Amino acid sequence: MSSQATLLxxxxxxxxxxxxxxxxxxxxxxLLAIAWFIYVRFDEKDQWAPEIWQPFIxxxxxxxxxxxGLIGTLKAAALAAVFALLFGAVFGLARLSDHRWVRVPAGxxxxxxxAIPLLLLIFFxxxxxxxxxxxxxxxxxxxxxxxxxxxxSVLAEVVRAGVLSVPRxxxxxxxxxxxxxxxxxxxILLPQAVTAMLPAIIAQLVVLLKDTALGFIVSYxxxxxxxxxxxPPNFPGALIPAAIVIGIxxxxxxxxxxxxxxxxxxxxxxxxxxxxxxxxxxxxxxSLGPGAGPPSDVVTLK
Amino acid sequence: xxxxxxxxPYLWEGFQVNLGLSAVCAVLSLVLGTILVSMRVSPxxxxxxxxxxxxxxxRNTPLTLILAFSALGLSDQIGLVFSEEPSTNGFWLVVxxxxxxxxxxxxxxxxxxxxxxxxxxxxxxxxxxxxxxxSLRMIILPQAFRAVISPLGSVMIAMIKNTTVAIAAGxxxxxxxxxxxxxxxxxVSIPIFIGIALAFMAVILPIGxxxxxxxxxxxxxx
Numbered sequence: 001m002s003s004q005a006t007l008l009x010x011x012x013x014x015x016x017x018x019x020x021x022x023x024x025x026x027x028x029x030x031l032l033a034i035a036w037f038i039y040v041r042f043d044e045k046d047q048w049a050p051e052i053w054q055p056f057i058x059x060x061x062x063x064x065x066x067x068x069g070l071i072g073t074l075k076a077a078a079l080a081a082v083f084a085l086l087f088g089a090v091f092g093l094a095r096l097s098d099h100r101w102v103r104v105p106a107g108x109x110x111x112x113x114x115a116i117p118l119l120l121l122i123f124f125x126x127x128x129x130x131x132x133x134x135x136x137x138x139x140x141x142x143x144x145x146x147x148x149x150x151x152x153s154v155l156a157e158v159v160r161a162g163v164l165s166v167p168r169x170x171x172x173x174x175x176x177x178x179x180x181x182x183x184x185x186x187x188i189l190l191p192q193a194v195t196a197m198l199p200a201i202i203a204q205l206v207v208l209l210k211d212t213a214l215g216f217i218v219s220y221x222x223x224x225x226x227x228x229x230x231x232p233p234n235f236p237g238a239l240i241p242a243a244i245v246i247g248i249x250x251x252x253x254x255x256x257x258x259x260x261x262x263x264x265x266x267x268x269x270x271x272x273x274x275x276x277x278x279x280x281x282x283x284x285x286x287s288l289g290p291g292a293g294p295p296s297d298v299v300t301l302k
Numbered sequence: 303x304x305x306x307x308x309x310x311p312y313l314w315e316g317f318q319v320n321l322g323l324s325a326v327c328a329v330l331s332l333v334l335g336t337i338l339v340s341m342r343v344s345p346x347x348x349x350x351x352x353x354x355x356x357x358x359x360x361r362n363t364p365l366t367l368i369l370a371f372s373a374l375g376l377s378d379q380i381g382l383v384f385s386e387e388p389s390t391n392g393f394w395l396v397v398x399x400x401x402x403x404x405x406x407x408x409x410x411x412x413x414x415x416x417x418x419x420x421x422x423x424x425x426x427x428x429x430x431x432x433x434x435x436x437s438l439r440m441i442i443l444p445q446a447f448r449a450v451i452s453p454l455g456s457v458m459i460a461m462i463k464n465t466t467v468a469i470a471a472g473x474x475x476x477x478x479x480x481x482x483x484x485x486x487x488x489x490v491s492i493p494i495f496i497g498i499a500l501a502f503m504a505v506i507l508p509i510g511x512x513x514x515x516x517x518x519x520x521x522x523x524x
Contacts, residue, residue: 016433016434019433020346023344023346023349024346024347024348024349027346027348027349027352028348031348031352041380041381041382042380045379045381047379047380112499115499115502115503115506115507116463116499116503117463117464117466117502118463119466119467119469119478120466120481120495120498120499120502123478123481123482123485124481124490124495127482127485127489127490128490128492131489131490206362210362210363210364210365212364213364213366213367214364214366214467216366216470217467217469217470224364224366224370227367228370239375239378239379240375240379240380243367243370243371243374247363247367247371250362250363250364251359251362254362255358255362258362
């Protein structure tokens with residue numbers, strides 16, 4: 001690895017090797033200094049005391065607090081994911097409609113919900129529902145509805161891009177053999193578009209899962225509320241250990257989903273079943289078209 | 303409409319906080335993101351690993367957790383205090399958390415920009431004897447920045463929308479908090495919500511249009 005030539009640097013000569021070794025030592029010292037600084041600051045406040053870490057190796061902390069919180073998070077994420085996919089499918093296809101009276105309102109809805117901050121939307125729904133429907137517990141509903149409208153709008157764009165990414169010859173050929181509009185969409189375009197969309201959809205679901213943490217602000221009992229509101233009073237002083245433990249759970253979940261998305265993308269790049277190329281996830285960077293640069297595997301950017 | 307007019311100045315104060323947060327975070331996250339991407343492509347494995355670990359950890363953590371941890375953990379427990387004044391302290395805690403979070407996305411955008419720079423550019427830079435840092439600074443990054451102006455615009459737009467999560471850091475001054483506060487006293491008001499949504503759009507849409515225009519204008523002709 002270190003002796004390989006890459007985009008930015010050659011196999012180093014004697015001087016560059018010396019410089020790289022010096023840089024490595026410097027970087028190591030700097031990183032160790034930062035780690036040491038954090039360790040000392042935590043130590044001064046007794047954050048390494050075994051008593052406050054003890055609860056996290058006991059089963060009842062997990063069964064009584066962390067797992068119920070995780071279930072709360074996953075419940076909100078699963079509900080929102082299902083509704084957002086439905087919303088995205090409906091509005092994405094509506095934006096492709098031939099009828100202006102369908103296309104334009106769908107476009108306005110999608111653009112509106114994509115542009116407003118998600119937290120404002122959740123607050124608004126949270127306060128709107130009791131005044132419309134009377135008292136009750138609308139926390140989960142407001143969270144799921146907010147997540148659905150925002151992520152659904154992003155997914156609508158993904159669906160639209162996915163269908164548009166199927167080469168035009170496919171629908172022309174389908175019309176030529178006599179299929180109608182619905183038949184072309186359902187039998188030809190959508191099956192190919194779904195393959196192209198999947199990586200982008202999973203990437204958006206990672207965003208959705210991360211955004212369920214906003215439930216903390218409207219006092220929904222999720223993993224984050226457990227870590228910051230419910231565990232610390234029960235185990236005095238355990239706020240930082242709790243935050244670190246739930247942080248690791250969030251990071252692990254998201255990395256699993258991301259790895260799944262990458263695997264899907266690789267698979268659909270290889271697959272010849274679809275003539276559509278995988279589209280970039282909405283939060284990612286649009287590629288500059290073929291030939292804009294070297295394929296990414298040429299560059300060693302590990 | 304009456305509520306919007308009555309509470310307008312109060313909400314506008316909050317919106318200015320969001321604008322202030324956005325401005326400071328934009329600068330800090332661009333600087334930090336550039337440092338991170340330099341680490342991630344450097345010839346030093348230690349720096350590369352550190353950069354990759356930072357980006358993967360912070361990018362996969364919910365922003366709400368980062369901000370709540372900054373306030374409840376780092377500030378209250380560890381004693382990281384920017385200012386004795388609680389509101390100033392809250393402001394800088396949000397700036398720290400949001401910049402640390404946004405920097406990851408800036409880094410990833412720039413990294414994909416580096417991938418668009420043709421191989422020949424770096425080879426030519428090496429051929430005329432530029433070192434790694436020289437070729438990164440004078441050849442690669444300028445072209446990478448120009449290639450990702452519009453994605454960087456999207457990152458900045460997401461950051462501006464994320465300033466509303468400031469409540470999670472216990473910083474109760476931004477427009478999301480003020481909207482909630484207003485709803486607590488007057489009940490829900492659709493004009494207020496629409497007004498704030500339009501205010502955000504008035505900031506976000508020009509940024510999208512401007513970065514799109516800039517990206518076209520500065521595109522590297524190849």
